[in-house]
Structure formats: C-alpha cells, structure tokens
Amino acid sequence: MTQHHDDGEGISRRHALECMIWAGTGVLWTVSGGVPVSLNLLGAAEAAEAQASGFTFLQISDSHIGFDKAANPHAIDTLKEAIGKVKALPAKPAFMIHTGDITHLSKAAQFDNADQIIGGTGLDVHYVPGEHDVIDEGNGRAYIERYGKNAKGAGWYSFDQNGVHFVGLVNVVNLRAGGLGNLGAEQLAWLADDLRAVSASTPIVVFAHIPLWTVYADWGWGTEDSTQALALLKRFGSVTVLNGHIHQIMQKVEGNITFHTARSTAFPQPAPGTAPAPGPMTVPAGQLRSLLGITDVAVRNGGQELAIIDSRLSDA
Amino acid sequence: MTRTSISRLLACALVAGGSTLLLPETGHAADAPRVRIENFSFEPQTLTVKAGTTVVFENDDDIPHLVVADDKSFRSKALDTGDTYAFTFSKPGDFAYFCGLHPHMRGKIAVSP
C-alpha cells in the first residue's frame, strides 16, 4: 500500500515542490529547490479519522475489458477482484469514478461486462472515456449513449458532493497528428464557465483519462492544452487531478495542485523510458497483482486536504 | 521490454491467418507493400510506392492502433492485434499519417508517379 499525505498549506509555502511515487518501488520523494525531502505519509489512524469525519470516494481505471493478451489473459477476472476489494472496504465510498479505458475495443459486449461487474458495488459511478472507449464505428457514439446522458460534448461534466466540486474531462478525442491528449477549445470554454461560480475555497477534484501534466511526451503521456485548464484552476486553494492511462502510480505536487495517476485493473505498463515503447508489460506469474490496484481518496470535512491511498490487488 | 517472444510469434501467426480475409479482392496479400506496426511505431516510417499501389498496414502490437491520414484522406478502423487495413494510393505525392489513438506515432507514404 502506498499512501500520500498532501498538506496543502505546507506545499503552498514551498516553491516549485514536486513529489512522485513510483509504482513497485514504494519510494516516495520530493524535490524542493533541488534538494530531495521526504513528505509525511498519512498514518493508518489518520486515514481512519479522515474517513470518520468526511467521506471517501474510489477511483478505478483502465479495466480494458476484452483484453486477453499475454500481459493478462483474464482482464475480466482482475476487474472482478478489484471490485471485490471495493465491496470489502471498511468505509463505504460515497461513489466511484472510472478514469477511462473501461473497455479494450469499445464493443457493446465489453461495455456490458464492465457495467455488470462494476454495478455489483451498488455505487454511483462517474465515468470519463479513455481512447479505447471511443473506437466504435461512431467514433464515441457508443460511449455517449451509455454514459453521457448528462454530459456535454464528448462527455465532460461536473457535479458537487459534500462541498467538493468534481469535474470530469475528456482528452481522448480529436487527437492531432504528432500531438498528445487534447481537451479542445469548446471544452476549455465550458470549464472556464463551469468554474466561474465556484468559490476559491472549494476543494476541486478534476479527473480525466490521460494525465493532465506531461509525464513523458515521447510516449504521448500528457495533454497538449492542459496548461490552459490548469491556469483556470490556479485561484483555488486545493486542486486534485486524478488520471489513468499510464497503468502505474505517478504523483506530482505543483503549487496548489496535486496530480496523481492510478494503477490499472488489467495490466501494467513500463515506467517511462524503461522500454522501447509503452504498452502491455508481461511480468512473471505471481507479480501481476502487485502491479494492479485501486485508489481510495479520503476527504475531510472542512479541510482542504485529500488523502490518496493506493492499494494493490495483491494486498491482503 | 518484457513482452515475451511467444506473444510476438503468436501475433504474427494471427496476422498471417487473418490478413487475406480483410484485403479487398483486387489486392494480392503476399505482394502488397506492408507497413508493420510494432512497439508503437510504423515500420518503415517512410514507404515509397508507385501510384496505384495498395499498401497494407498490419498491427503486430498487443494494443490496438488506428491509421489516419494527416489530411483525413484515409482512416482505418481500430486495428486489434493481427488486424490489417489496405488503402490504394492512386495519386502521387507525400501522404503523412498518424495513429488516431497514439498521435505521437507518425509515418509517411511517398507515392511516385
């Protein structure tokens, strides 16, 4: 289990602080003015207290239903295991978010299987699409018909829960040759409008499939117009950005914004630059479940800080 | 890369078995120039052919890819492992294309008269 405690006040006082958690190694490091410093980890007791006084929500990502290659011939089974972990959580989450790549090939049967398994939690689920969810004949129509009833454009929307403003963004459509993920002018205009009425003290959670910061441009792991979205989020005291796509945990704190990517429930991908290309990574039997997992996020009442707690499928 | 060579061989076997079914009737599967998609790149990155040539794109990766012309003049469906897409380049010129799912992947078909 990897835990990260984001102390909003401490971070805003520091200049250009960054921290990252690398999946598999469990190493947490920060850089402040070029000097690595360790961050406080959220203790189990603190996590429990946060859950008692606030609420939690659950993030799953990259379930890739339909994937059956060597890296995980049974992606459907590992999603079932992940959902089993959600059901077994001591504190019931208020809802779930799924940060995309629900399916592998946008097929109706794959969406059906995902819905049936994820629906087993009985929780509300807020989805955003991954690029694998918009490759049906209609270039995303299947996704919108299923999940986009209350959404705008290609499937973006916002909602409020216990004083936290949540924004689901879509950065996997209309991709440009040579580019990265893309939000587009229409969505950015909507975002500016959506945030206008939200007070600066309201905690914001933004979620989208592809990371909204550049993790590794050579592999397309970033969003080309994310700086415009992040500029709109600058005035808020606490912003948490949750992404998927890269199938590993990566975290960065910059000013008021904490970026975090979740593990997949289907298959791992290599760490940036450690392989000729991204894509499904086949690991020795017995290691797969230590590289797959779910993410639990605790929000304290009246507090700005969110605790992000990743757990592996292999965790007891 | 930790992908096993067995999966690579399997993927190639699937390509060999499936490609003829997906080719247009006028195409010659064995003769058609090919662009192979492997490790998130198009091989060869630039392919030179004569006008009127049908080019076959085949996906040998464990992840789908999608071939799209920069000028939108052609666009494949999502190609799963082993799938192929054939397009006939009738006009001379340079046709740049990219992957609609992973747009950092780029290639070019140079069509001579």
Ligand SMILES: [Cu+2]
């Ligand atoms: Cu691709």
